[in-house]
Amino acid sequence: MSRHTTFRYRLDLTVEQRTVLARHAGAARFAFNQCLHMVKTALAHRTTNPGHPVPWTRFSLINEFNTWKKTEAAGRVFAVSPGGVAEVEVTGLEWRTEVCQQVFEEAAVDCGRALAAWSESRKGKRKGQRVGFPRFKKKNRGTPAFRLRNKRTKSGQSTIRVGDAGVARSVTLPGLGALRVCENTRSLRRMLTGGRAKILYATVSEHAGQWRISVATEAADLHPINHHPRRDSGDEEGWVGLDRGLSAFVVAATADGTELARLAAPKPLAAQIARQRRLSKAVSRKQKGSRNRADAVARLARHHNKTANVRRHFLHQVTNALVKTHGRLVIEDLNVAGMLGNHHLARAISDVGWADFARLLRYKQSWRTGTVVIADRWFPSSKRCSACGTVNPGLALADRTFACACGFRADRDLNAAINLARWPTTQQNLSRSPDLPAGGRVINARRRDGADRHPLGAGETSPVDAGTDAHPVPV
Secondary structure: OOEEEEEEEEEEOOHHHHHHHHHHHHHHHHHHHHHHHHHHHHHHHHHHOOOOOOOOOHHHHHHHHHHHOOOOOOOEEEEEOOOOOEEEEEOOOHHHHHOOHHHHHHHHHHHHHHHHHHHHHHHOOOOOOOOOOOOOOOOOOOOOEEEEEOOEOOOOOEOOEEOHHHOOOEEEEOOOEEEEEOOOOHHHHHHHHOOOEEEEEEEEEEEOOEEEEEEEEEEOOOOHHHOOOOOOOOOOOOEEEEEEOOOOOEEEEEOOOOEEEEEOOOOHHHHOHHHHHHHHHHHHHOOOOOHHHHHHHHHHHHHHHHHHHHHHHHHHHHHHHHHHHOOEEEEEOOOHHHHOOOOOOHHHHHHHOHHHHHHHHHHHHHHOOOEEEEEOOOOOOOOEOOOOOOEOOOOOOOOOEEEOOOOOEEEHHHHHHHHHHOHHHHOOOOOOOOEOOOOEOOOOOOOOOOHHHOOOOOOOOOHHHHOOOOOOOOO
């Protein structure tokens, strides 16, 4: 078993089950906040007592919370004897037996991971944006969720089971029992029965009033019949370039100029923007703290949830079709976060989901032993003529047809897809792309704020990785 995949289902719950799940989610939030409080308290004591230990790792936080939940600080009651003498009776966290104990442990693990991410980000060891110090979770903000691990009982039975007790559409969780789901679980049940998958943990979360469960599994590789045929090291054929855009979501083409596919995104946000504005205005008109405002917020949340589901479903359909039919794909390394700074195109770019498309494409292609090549960010795929190789620096975003002085004319997206398909075979012969706006070669990459605090700024690419290091290498 060498791949990890997740099966997500929507839960069909009763009123009592919704209450129990909300109690578990609240317990997870309480445990996370308590672990973070213990860390902050220990850090404050260390300023006066340098030798004071600070629980930091996930294991130390689990031990600290398990010790705390049975102490007087977690809970106590005053018992008055018939003689009128009051005595303190230590009860600890009185309601701890009402939820599964794994909820506390997984919350402590999450707190440990957050602290580790903050520490690694400060040292420059973590890629991506700068991570701040963990903050306390609020009840009415964020996504209510909790996680349960899969363990083996003494009889060898898993604590997390799918389709147990003759109910195919159900998931059994420790301490919660069987929970019905709305979708079919046949594919997961077949993998578990055949020994081709093993459940690792399950995450239960609430989104817009709907409870969902995500079952994370460690599964075997796909059957060899679903793998792409292996190619020789000298075989440079079969590359397909994928150009992402707004008018056409993706255009696929081969190196010889054949257009294979041209797909348009559903753009669910743009399609329902009028309804979203109406729901948002309805929320603004309601009095804060009223029940009417809570109902309006719930309607708006359901609308956002539906929009996200439509976009996610489309991306899965497109990526599945591409990885099943093509074994060699080439996409651009788009700076999506930077593009969102353009206020004229930010909403349209967010609506199509370019970043999620690339993420899904990479891991799905790896399952089928295919190849996804990321073209250099500075490669002018749209401005380079696919016939003669001349770069047109004056090509504007509004120009949808590429016209070259050599007489070649083609659709802008198709020309970019052809250049991307030729990228793996021509990248060794191409010189580094010039910085066209500056009129010369790129010698320095712009750094983010605070990037000079570490040897390599968080989320920044070194000049060598970006292909912009113009300094000669000593012989």
